[in-house]
Amino acid sequence: MQNISSTAEGFSLLWIIILILACLLILSLIIMIKQRVIIRKINPEQLKDIIRENELLNALINNMPDRIYIKDKDSRFLIANKHVAATMGVDDPSKLIGKTDFDFFDEAIAGNFYNDERSIVEQGISIINKEEKGFDVDGSERIVSTTKIPVFGKDNLIYGIVGIGRDITRLKENEHKLKEQADNLLKINRLLKERQKEIEQMAEEMRSQSEAIKQANIQLEKLSLVASKTHNIVIIMDSNGNFEWVNQGFTDLYGCTLEEFTRKHGENIRENSANSNISAILCQIYITREPFNYNTRNIDREGKEKWYQTNITPILDEDGYVDRLILIDTDITDLKMAENLIKAQKVELEINRDELRLLNATKDRLFSIIAHDLKNPFQSIIGFSELLRDNFEDIEKERIQEYIDLIHDASVNAHELLKNLLDWSLSQLNHxxxxxxxxxxxxxxxxxxxxxxxxxxxxxxxxxxxxxxxxxxxxxxxxxxxxxxxxxxxxxxxxxxxxxxxxxxxxxxxxxxxxxxxxxxxxxxxxxxxxxxxxxxxxxxxxxxxxxxxxxxxxxxxxxxxxxxxxxxxxxxxxxxxxxxxxxxx
The missing domain is CATH 3.30.565.10 (Histidine kinase-like ATPase, C-terminal domain)
Structure with a gap:
């Protein structure tokens, strides 16, 4: 945005210089015509050429969008283009000749213009791109960038000033909008950084949980030799998967001895396992000779749901074949509940995120309506009512009725908008x-x-x-x-x-x-x-x-x-x- 502003200022300065040179050329032509006529050294054809050049230059400044004028050292207009005349409320620039700003503006505004011009005439210092209050053709206030420079004669005395005014209201409004957008982007960036930090914290917590589970599995393998003293369920099987020994944790869970269990459910893991893929798991262990982990849902003797992480580790003989299988069931019910809770919280967070997005859209729409749609009818009401208040005696009856109708329509629109906004807002808040x-x-x-x-x-x-x-x-x-x-x-x-x-x-x-x-x-x-x-x-x-x-x-x-x-x-x-x-x- 800074580069754009710099480029625009450079272009504006170049344009002003060109305009000033054009104005000075016009002034020089006028002086030259007067001098040549006075000393009678100009023939009719030269006079026509000079007049034609003067007309072309007048056409040039009249077709430029800026307000261009030349004043004498007492701030009286010598030359002005049609844009200056329009802002002064006259239809012909020639009607400005010999007059000052005091003839068209109130004393405070005209006085500011006059003081600037006196300073230029007395000190010879130009005013470049000064931002000051001006007016449009309809009398509305505008922001004008004004440049005024002194005009020196051959005797190095100042005989007047050249002035150029450019309406920069739209530019200033755009600068303001760009600043607002930049501020909004900064806010969004800050919010994104905060959210990124939260995500990184959650990722770190998940990594910690994963590492904890990994360490737990390592510990389980190391403690398998002391299985009889652990609360985990430990089962030792032969190479075919037949139960040979169980620990106290098994008896506590099922409420029966190994013999009682095998009579009821069978002695092979393929018969009594809650995992329907147990045969495939055993085949993989026989082939890879590596431990295998899986989770199992079970019901204890009190009818409560339990989740176990099952580890089946092969014990190899001297030839590298599977001689025994050791199964360790670790109660992970609390961990499973935590996982389910995390999943539920994730779903809830996603729902809250969607609701937040909708609430943000709702808020943005509400602010947009308040900032634009609600403002417009009241501007019409205020504008036309002020017009009636200040100029009632001078307005035709038909035009008064037209203004009253416009005020009525704007009031009805504002009322409908407020009613819909109220109904909708109360509905959103469940009030x-x-x-x-x-x-x-x-x-x-x-x-x-x-x-x-x-x-x-x-x-x-x-x-x-x-x-x-x-x-x-x-x-x-x-x-x-x-x-x-x-x-x-x-x-x-x-x-x-x-x-x-x-x-x-x-x-x-x-x-x-x-x-x-x-x-x-x-x-x-x-x-x-x-x-x-x-x-x-x-x-x-x-x-x-x-x-x-x-x-x-x-x-x-x-x-x-x-x-x-x-x-x-x-x-x-x-x-x-x-x-x-x-x-x-x-």
Missing amino acids: ITLNPEQLSIKSLITNTIELLKPIAISKEIKLIDKSGEKDFACADSNMINTVLQNIASNAIKFTNKGGAVTFETESRDELIKIKIIDTGIGMTREKINALFNLENITTTAGTYGETGTGLGLIVCKEFIEKNKGKLFISSQPGLGTTVTLHLPVS
Whole structure:
């Protein structure tokens, strides 16, 4: 951003120098014409050429976007382009000649300009790219980069100044936005670093747990010779997997001796193992002559679930063949429970992460609406009301009515936006209490039609009620009222003059269907799919240019689902839209 700013400043300075040279050339031409006319040494053809050059240079400065002017040493305008004239409120730059800033601005602003110019005339020091308050053609305040330099004569005396003003309001706004974006990126980087540190800590903990398990296995192998004194289950088998000896831990687990166990379950591990792949495991041990580990779920004599890590180690004879098998079962129930707890916590963290992402999107959308959508109608209200307050006596009656209508429309938009924001925010915070009751759908539709009738009449749209007299639903009255009003308002908004919005109901078993059908402009399937995407809400202007927030349908869907219902939308471009609500009857 610093490089861009430096390049822009360099380009701006070069442009200013070119403009100043052009202005000085014009001034020189004017002086030269006067001198030559006075001393009568110029013929008509030379005069035409000079005038043509003067016209071309005037055209040049008039077609430049900057405000260019030349003043004498008393700050009276000698030359000005059309942009200067426009900001002064005159239609012709020639009307500025001989006048000063005091003729057009208040004393404070004009005084600042005059003091700067006096300093230039008295000290001969230029002012380069000074940022100061200026005005646009409509009188609105702007930020202007001003350059003023003294004009010296051949006698090295200052006879006036050349000034150039450039509107840099947009540039300053962009600089501010870039700074905000840079600050946001810094915040995101800090957050990423914090998250990275947490991930590294979790990885270190997992590595520690893995190392602990590895060390435990090593210890188990070393302690296999003292198996009779351990709480682990130790079984010694012959090379075929037949049980020969068990320790006290085995007896404690199963509540019986080895003989009692083999009579009931068989004496070979292939018969009594809880692992269905035990035969394949033994084959692998015979081939590799290496220990094998696996986990086994078992039930102790009290009926409690137990998890064991089983290690089968081959004991080889002098020829390297398997002579004995030693099986050690280590109770890892607590470890398994911890693993399950970690898995559950991981799932919970993922759910929380998704919820956090959604909450962030919700927050960002809320701030965006407050910063933009909510600000705009109030700016219109304030702007037009101030215009009426300050100029009421000078405004035509028809224009007053037009301003009042604009203030009214902005107020209605702001009210609708605030209502949707409030409903949606309360829903997000679960602060809305659900009070289901038996509702007459006919009455709710009648209330909605009466409420929206003035808007429909203004667009010559018919509101048609085809609902049944005996159709009822079990739902919250306030929520369903909000839903019907929102959907019907949307139907009117996107229906052309002379169209119709129809309300229909249909009862089936324990369900009632409410349909709001319009003959409006319709929409594509892609548009329907995007309506409920909170992370990328888009809005479309109505047939009369009506605006909205994009939150209305999201609020409707949440309210319907809170009442154990569903919302469906079907539409085709140019053929209208049908919104169907499903609500329980009881």
